[in-house]
């Protein structure tokens with residue numbers, strides 16, 4: 050196993066456990082240590098403004114802990130890196146090859162081995178009952194879909210091989226949650242008896258009510274005469290249970306945040322939508338054979354309580370595309386000119402790799418700057434990257450914050466660097482906010498992907514968000 054292979058394996062393991070892949074500094078330290086370099090050499094090679102002490106005292110120990118937790122080997126450390134990682138790699142290869150393999154996000158059952166229906170213990174006579182799809186919205190167009198192979202592999206692994214019951218994808222607006230799940234559905238739908246896709250937003254300001262959703266699902270199932278009409282007249286979440294147990298259904302609930310109450314920081318539901326909490330708990334906790342995938346700009350609290358890398362409920366935070374995978378988003382629109390490869394990286398960093406924002410920016414650069422990316426970057430440096438619809442899209446997300454969340458994110462933006470949780474708590478306690486409310490608000494900002502919390506410190510999740518808070522949230 051070479052260093053790059055090891056890095057890819059570690060990243061896929063982390064992503065599969067719902068954690069982000071290693072960041073740049075962690076990658077430098079990982080690759081350096083894998084090659085047996087000392088911190089002095091790693092520091093010289095990584096060409097970053099951070100000090101050697103920071104690499105050695107903070108980045109290194111945090112990385113070892115992250116890896117120990119990810120592979121479950123307490124002995125992993127700087128001097129004992131290769132052995133534990135290679136053992137974990139061998140273990141995973143043999144486990145997944147028992148029933149099939151995942152290649153580029155597609156599950157390939159091994160010839161003569163068990164099919165998904167068998168893995169999910171579906172009775173033979175039920176397997177061919179309802180092989181169909183039901184969508185309440187247009188199919189998202191994923192004919193021009195780029196990158197995300199690690200996420201697709203991990204998701205396929207969860208839903209096909211590990212028979213997860215519930216998977217949450219969460220992340221900021223426009224990061225590509227819906228597109229990623231649409232691509233996943235394309236790859237894995239053959240493995241499920243039925244695919245049901247429901248967008249919770251109906252575009253009329255009235256999201257799908259929980260009772261409507263349950264009745265709707267039962268109606269879809271009832272195309273099979275075995276369903277009782279009485280259940281549809283008076284639907285309860287538990288009525289779904291027999292169906293989800295007997296069939297391997299893939300159910301997508303897209304845009305879950307629309308049923309959460311804006312202006313609240315403890316994950317409450319809109320009035321009349323409270324029973325979504327109960328529905329999530331039932332779908333995540335009862336022992337059934339189907340898989341429910343949820344996309345949301347916010348993490349629902351019920352799911353937070355149920356997830357775990359070795360549990361049947363998983364979550365994945367979706368961030369932007371990497372510069373290397375997202376460049377085709379530009380070239381599909383026309384010809385672009387750059388001075389250096391670094392310009393791509395700068396552009397992707399500037400927009401956090403957000404495919405929605407990059408699509409807007411690509412159109413702007415093509416139309417106004419003759420496709421010259423470096424010229425656009427110079428213009429952005431002197432002005433603002435928040436162009437066209439980007440502030441409006443971010444504003445929709447910020448409008449959901451409570452007043453205390455707004456104050457905290459303003460405070461973190463003004464500090465311009467990571468702050469200890471203790472210092473933030475102190476700052477707001479002296480303004481007479483109760484401790485538990487401040488903690489809840491911090492967690493809520495994290496659930497909305499607006500701040501990162503790590504090693505008892507927190508900071509705003511990106512410089513684009515900082516700019517938005519400065520310019521638009523005054």
Ligand SMILES: Nc1ncnc2c1ncn2[C@@H]1O[C@H](COP(=O)(O)OP(=O)(O)OP(=O)(O)O)[C@@H](O)[C@H]1O
Nearest residue numbers: 193194195221222223224225226227228346404405
């Ligand atoms: N991997 C990708 N390759 C190409 N285009 C992508 C990719 N991911 C997303 N996009 C495009 O970016 C735009 C935003 O993606 P998408 O709607 O999936 O984001 P989202 O996270 O679901 O946003 P929201 O929170 O608003 O629902 C869409 O036009 C989509 O087609």
Ligand SMILES: [Mg+2]
Nearest residue numbers: 226227304344
């Ligand atoms: Mg979406």
